[in-house]
Amino acid sequence: MTFVLGIDGGGTSCRAALATAGGEILGRAKSGAANIRSDLTGARTNIVDAARQAFLEAGEDPDLIPQTPAILGLAGANVGTYKQQLEAILPFSRSSVETDFEIALEGAVGSGDGAIAILGTGTAYMVRKQGKSRSVGAWGFQVGDQGSGARIGRDLLEQTLLAYDGIRESSPLTREMMGIFRDNPQDLVEFTTHAKPGDFGGFAPKVFENAARGDVVATWIVDKSVADVEASLGVLDLEQNDPLCLLGGLAPLYAPRLSERYRALLKTPLDDALGGAVRMAVRKFAGEAEAA
Amino acid sequence: MTFVLGIDGGGTSCRAALATAGGEILGRAKSGAANIRSDLTGARTNIVDAARQAFLEAGEDPDLIPQTPAILGLAGANVGTYKQQLEAILPFSRSSVETDFEIALEGAVGSGDGAIAILGTGTAYMVRKQGKSRSVGAWGFQVGDQGSGARIGRDLLEQTLLAYDGIRESSPLTREMMGIFRDNPQDLVEFTTHAKPGDFGGFAPKVFENAARGDVVATWIVDKSVADVEASLGVLDLEQNDPLCLLGGLAPLYAPRLSERYRALLKTPLDDALGGAVRMAVRKFAGEAEAA
Incomplete structure (x- = not known):
């Protein structure tokens, strides 16, 4: 074995990195979606394509794929038998x-103990203790993903309608939201019937901004979301020296709002998820190469 | 004018009642959906069909429709210009x-002051004070309908997943729910990605049953839902003699749980929504008939 490959695949694209057995990255490439749940053979095609391109980018021969x-x-x-298939x-x-969370964890904290909180349109947590990893959350927007951008946006629209009906207090932010929907609650409701998690999540930065300005509704939503994120962090059983990395678009917005207990654990990620896949490939396969 | 017609139309069917100018119902009939938002001309066809059938059921001549x-x-x-069209x-x-809520209110409390709370798969409120009516809520499951069957079911699934992750406490009900989904949270999440409000709402009676047995998670959800319903009732400005009718499938489950303040106002509905349409037709048109 001369090389290892790291692959990071998702619903929109697939990235590959070719590295030496020592972990030095020689070439990177990107191809189309690798959605193993909806299109297994399409995912295989894009995975192999990204791998071939990474060889070419590195100036190496893609015919070495069967030896890599x-x-x-x-x-x-982690769902069903897609992995085995x-x-x-x-x-x-x-x-x-592996799951996308597993390589993100390896990228962020390396091969030791530690945890990541992915705080974006959705939320997910992954912790590793003595080599054993466990994921928490990531159940999707409808009945999970507490503290996510999607849930924050949905909360804002709900509070906006409650304020419209006089049931909860209004604020500059709820009045701004009504303005976005032409002061017509039906327009707001129409938006929600077609909105995807990312559409709800688009309002999340606005909620954090307004909370920073003291908006009472935004503050209520952010405080609840921080409490939800901390409740999830609470079950990761983090100890004093465990590194905790916040990933995802909302990470910089959450970091300063966490309680001291968690802020003390925060570390900058060592690497991204693709780098994590390469690191894991080196860790798992390089020993075997030397033995061979 | 000899007759009046009351029509109660919705997304699944359209009901019509033919009555004398004094309000005595002579014939009833039912036809297909009258969804004015998605199919205006189809709605017209089913409305006229139900009216014709009501004449025939009463042994009267449908050719009198243009005089009724x-x-x-x-x-x-209440949305856009569908009403005018x-x-x-x-x-x-x-x-x-009129809206379906307006005739439900007339049916429940008659032509005077009073209010209805529709507590079913969704939730909606309508109050009439000195002849002026106002609706509250009815914004749909995604960002409204607090206390509805759909929201209660969604809350239950969310609490079930939080209990699975150890973030919130589990209970006999959350464990029963996990069993329904083969103890696989992915199966539960899969259900939620396709579930319609009525699918979530199917779990609501189970939540009330378990709350009655003291299940801690069910009790938490029901208490929150009762508080949400009371918060909506709070903005209706009900006075001591205003009749309040609870309608919808969850009405008998909510009634005994409301605080004394609202229980004291509860009245049995005078009539259903179709009866309300007939009552309103008599009230609005019978005077004109006498004058003619």
């Missing part, structure tokens, strides 16, 4: 399909 | 299109 082991981090890899049809010398 | 005034209570009549194409001597 790969770590793949893919959304949905995909591993069976991949062309690499060895393939280990 | 009608009150129509239709879901969505439909009134312009109806064949009755006079047509007044």
Whole structure:
């Protein structure tokens, strides 16, 4: 074994990195979606395509793919038997399909103990203790993802309608929101019937901004969301020296609002998820290469 | 004018009642959906069909339709210009299109002051004070309908997942729910991605049953829902003698849980929504008939 591959695949694109057995990245490439739940063979095609391109970018021969082991981090890899199905049809010398959270964790904190909180349109947590990792949350916007951008946006629209009806207090932010929907609650409701999590989440930065200005409704939503995030962090059993990395678009907005207990643990991520896949490939396969 | 028509139309069916100018119902009939938002001309066809059938059921001549005034209570009549569009194409001597809530209110409390709380898959409130009516809520499951069956079911699934992750306490009910989804949170999440409000609402009676048995999670959800319903009742400005009718499938479950202040106002509805349309037709049109 001369090389290892790291793959980071999701619903919109698939990234690959070719690295030496020592972990030095030689080439990167990107291809289309790798959604193993909705299109397994399409995902395989894009994964192999990204891997081939990474070889070419590195100036190496893609015919070495069958001799190269790969770590793949893919959304949905923990559901059903997709992982086993995909591993069976991949062309690499060895393939280990992990979740996207697993490689993000490895990228952020390396191979030791630690945790990540992914705070974006959705929310998810992953903790590793003595080599054993566990995920918390990531159940989606409808009945989970507390503290996510999608939930914050949905909360804002709900509070806006409650203020319109006089049931909860209004604020500059709820009045601004009514203005966005032409002061017509039906227009707001119409928006929510088609809105995807990302559409709700688009309002989240506005909520944080307004909370910083003291808006009473925004502050109520942010305080509740911080409490929700801390409740999830609470079950990760973090100890004093465990690194905690906040990832995702809302990470910089949450970081200063966490209680001292968690702020003391915060660390800058070592690497991104693709880097995490490469690190994991080196850790898992490089020893075998030396033995071979 | 010899007769009046009452029409109660919604997304699944349209009911019509033919009555004398004094309000005595002579014939009733039912036809297909009258959804004025998604199919205005289809709604007109089913409305006229139900009216014709009501004449035939009464042993009267449907050719009298152009001489008969009608009150129509239709879901969505308060949105955009659907009301005006439909009134312009109806064949009755006079047509007044009201919301489904307006005729439900007239049916429940008659022509005087009073209020209804519709507590079913969704929630909506309508109050009339000195002849002026006002609706509260009815903004749909995604960002409104607090206390509705859909919200209660969604809350239960959310609490079930939080209990699974150890973030909130579990209970016999959350454990029963996990069993329904084969102890697999992914199965639960899969259900929520396709579930309609009525699918979530299907779990609501179970929540009330378990709350009655002291289940801690069910009790928490029911207490929160009762508080939400009372918060909405609070903005109706009900006075001591205003009748309040609870309608909808959850009405008998909520009634004993309301605070004494609201329980003291509770009255049995005089009539259903179709009866309300007939009552309103008599009230609005019978005087004109005598004058003619």
